[in-house]
Amino acid sequence: MQKDLVLLGFDVGGTKLGIGLGTSSGRILDGWRMANVNTRPEEVLPRIAAEARRMVEKQGLRMEDVAAFGISAPFPADAKRGIMLDPPNNPLWRNVPILEYLSDALKIPGAFENDANSAALAEWFFGAGKGCENMVYLTMSTGIGGGIIASGRLIRGGAALSAGEIGHLCVQVGGRKCSCGQEGCYEAYCGGRAVALRMREELSGKPESMIMRLAGGDPEKVDMIVLEKAVRANDPYALALWDEIALRNAQAMGMLINMLNPEKLILGTLAWAVGDLYTDPVKKYLPRFCWKEPREACAIVSSALKREISSCAGIAAALNYLNESEGPAGRGE
Ligand SMILES: [Zn+2]
Incomplete structure (x- = not known):
């Protein structure tokens, strides 16, 4: 021992x-x-x-x-x-x-x-990745950060010290503006802060919308928690946005699966807080974005350490x- x-x-x-x-x-x-x-x-x-x-x-x-x-x-x-x-x-x-x-x-x-x-x-x-040789952890929080373990080593550094910045993979050419200055970043579609800003923008002047009502009419209170509630209540705007988030998640995760062929993709905050409602639609879209073999070899799980x-x-x-x-x-x- x-x-x-x-x-x-x-x-x-x-x-x-x-x-x-x-x-x-x-x-x-x-x-x-x-x-x-x-x-x-x-x-x-x-x-x-x-x-x-x-x-x-x-x-x-x-x-x-x-x-x-x-x-x-x-x-x-x-x-x-x-x-x-x-x-x-x-x-x-x-x-x-x-x-x-x-x-x-x-x-x-x-x-x-x-x-x-x-x-x-x-x-x-110590957590869900124990024993893996290849795994990716995604923070899924206000932003989307990531850590990559490949062939039993943490991938870090790089020529400009930016290796592993998964949140800024481009998922849409000319897409939504990201806080990093690029357009169409993964984080601009799925990061908690970006989603909240998007909802405030799209729902401004719409106090009757379910999300604004759930937020008590205060745009500052519009966030992922409010969105989740509206999705569970089958609000059409929330369902469409949730679906797009799942699609963008699948797109970025598909790239990671094809590129790194990990045994596990481990998802942080939102994934364990929301549960299957968050991860199931992502799994549904995944076949569009990566090969069958690496997809079937990769388990998508929530953080064990939470x-x-x-x-x-x-x-x-x-x-x-x-x-x-x-x-x-x-x-x-
Ligand atoms: Zn970015």
Whole structure:
């Protein structure tokens, strides 16, 4: 049996910051969170280093007993050097060399991954992707981020460090404008934020529509949750939009299946929150977009970690760092 290594994970979100202490077999020993809105990195970094030390000591361990730490942080970031560049909702965290800071403070090896890659690693090591050689994780949240495991390795970096940006595959030439500046991106059709903006646009001046009524007449409250309710109530506008979302999902997922031939496509947030109503229509459209053999070999499943994924993401980044630097020493069970 392989040794169960102790790992630290830091999850730096747009609004929250969490620390997890866990093991390479996926046991969570302790967790800590704080709100991360309008915070200054020069105050927060010493605080999280101190918290991490406290958590390690509480387990009767010393920092030297922790094999590595991992940081899961939002795009955009310089993952190679471990610098947060301009995280959403947190302008004070621009150009923060968080990897260097924590390496100096904790004096243990560490790694930095973007949050979608970290989540993919968490599903791979501890969740629905256990044992897969090839899998893709899609965040299916406000945006569409992805992490690709191919031939037993996380795909990252690339010539311009943009590998794995699945949300910006073009699914419609000259299509809807995406927040990235391109037209017709997958995210512009299926990302939660883009869908909400589209509904607000299309339903403005239509207070009688079911979606506006479900949102209490407040366009700001129009979101995927409201859309799901309207779909369940068979509202024609909602059904048509839902159908288009499924078609676009199938189109992008079909590309991934043909290109990567994964054993599993693991879907985050919306897929597990909504369930079969979300995934069944996607499966129905999939034969239009990919070959039969790779399609039949690929299971489309929801995240197994669900809400817990953020507490495992930094820990998974730490474990992957050890595996990549030393071979598969501490992987999974
Ligand atoms: Zn885009």
